[in-house]
Amino acid sequence: MDFELTPAQQAFKxxxxxxxxxxxxxxxxxxxxxxxxxxDVLRAAAGLGLLGVTIPRTWxxxxxxxxxxALAIETIARFSATVAVSLVVxxxxxxxxxxxxxxxxxxxxxxxxxxxGAAIGAFALSEPNAGTDAANQETKALRTSDGYHIVGRKVxxxxxxxxxxxxxxxxxxxxxxxxxxxxxxxxxxxxxxxxTARRDSLGVRGLGCMDLDFDLVVKDDQVLGPVDQxxxxxMWALQGGRIAIAAQAxxxxxxxxxxxxxxxxxxxxxxxxxxxxxxxQWMIADMAAELDAARMLTWKAAVARSRGESTxxxxxxxxxxxxxxxxxxxxxxxxxLASAGYRRGSVAERLFRDVRATEIYQGTSEAQRMIIxxxxxxxx
Numbered sequence: 001m002d003f004e005l006t007p008a009q010q011a012f013k014x015x016x017x018x019x020x021x022x023x024x025x026x027x028x029x030x031x032x033x034x035x036x037x038x039x040d041v042l043r044a045a046a047g048l049g050l051l052g053v054t055i056p057r058t059w060x061x062x063x064x065x066x067x068x069x070a071l072a073i074e075t076i077a078r079f080s081a082t083v084a085v086s087l088v089v090x091x092x093x094x095x096x097x098x099x100x101x102x103x104x105x106x107x108x109x110x111x112x113x114x115x116x117g118a119a120i121g122a123f124a125l126s127e128p129n130a131g132t133d134a135a136n137q138e139t140k141a142l143r144t145s146d147g148y149h150i151v152g153r154k155v156x157x158x159x160x161x162x163x164x165x166x167x168x169x170x171x172x173x174x175x176x177x178x179x180x181x182x183x184x185x186x187x188x189x190x191x192x193x194x195x196t197a198r199r200d201s202l203g204v205r206g207l208g209c210m211d212l213d214f215d216l217v218v219k220d221d222q223v224l225g226p227v228d229q230x231x232x233x234x235m236w237a238l239q240g241g242r243i244a245i246a247a248q249a250x251x252x253x254x255x256x257x258x259x260x261x262x263x264x265x266x267x268x269x270x271x272x273x274x275x276x277x278x279x280x281q282w283m284i285a286d287m288a289a290e291l292d293a294a295r296m297l298t299w300k301a302a303v304a305r306s307r308g309e310s311t312x313x314x315x316x317x318x319x320x321x322x323x324x325x326x327x328x329x330x331x332x333x334x335x336x337l338a339s340a341g342y343r344r345g346s347v348a349e350r351l352f353r354d355v356r357a358t359e360i361y362q363g364t365s366e367a368q369r370m371i372i373x374x375x376x377x378x379x380x
Contacts, residue, residue, distance in 0.1 A: 168183070
């Protein structure tokens with residue numbers, strides 16, 4: 001497959017890189033230090049179409065292909081993993097889902113605000129007992145005369161601190177697991193929602209993660225997609241989300257590689273730069289090769305997504321390969337920088353903390369291996 005970028009893709013990538021260097025980069029350390037949600041950075045990103053990369057222009061989006069989206073997320077993540085993930089949630093897990101399954105009035109109400117930065121989106125799927133086993137939804141949506149009474153708790157909801165709307169998944173046929181789950185569009189300023197801030201996390205700080213407790217009634221027109229088909233919709237969303245998280249991991253890994261290269265060229269031991277030593281060269285070679293291989297898997301999945309193909313296998317392969325390659329890159333960068341990287345506040349130390357999450361959220365590495373094995377065994 002030919003992965004040469006088109007002029008439009010390259011121009012977009014260059015534009016995003018300028019934005020990342022000038023706007024995102026100077027804020028990255030402060031976002032990590034304070035843990036504050038970077039709402040102003042997201043509003044600025046909306047000006048480049050980064051909150052609606054694949055959304056049609058009709059709805060205020062940039063209407064770009066999925067490879068352009070992956071390029072943008074990787075580029076942003078080189079400077080701030082937090083900003084990149086926040087963009088992934090609003091794009092892959094909210095806007096794209098509304099564009100895919102929403103009815104006319106739902107698209108009219110939410111797509112343009114989301115794509116233009118007037119609104120931020122959240123994706124409320126995970127629960128205390130429904131992480132990797134996402135079909136095990138304990139939040140219930142009980143039928144009323146003209147809607148549903150939603151009762152339950154969602155955890156680790158990224159963007160929830162600042163989000164205007166969440167896609168909430170709840171069991172409309174309790175006991176049937178994934179066959180009886182429905183998605184709902186829920187404005188987060190509605191009565192009957194309690195937001196609780198999560199305790200601080202190791203990395204990707206400033207993501208606005210909160211727990212959400214629901215005890216409210218929603219109308220029938222807030223059902224997103226077919227009733228009882230919400231789990232299928234969530235899995236479709238996660239195919240795109242995993243491609244984007246793969247891209248985020250690649251951005252972190254690339255930043256780690258850049259840190260290692262710069263330090264290896266500058267740092268001298270025994271009278272010459274440590275880049276001259278084979279031990280350092282081999283670490284850098286491994287980092288570069290593994291990241292590039294993962295990038296090819298990510299781009300392959302992104303191209304397939306643009307074509308409207310199912311990417312269950314490709315998305316899982318991309319996320320698994322990219323997250324683990326990036327983790328290794330951050331670890332090797334820490335080794336190359338040694339005490340200069342290990343100190344609190346260094347870029348390498350932030351990357352080392354941030355990258356770990358890419359092997360966990362939107363499906364752990366173990367879950368990706370299960371998906372890959374299942375698909376390979378079914379077709380092999």
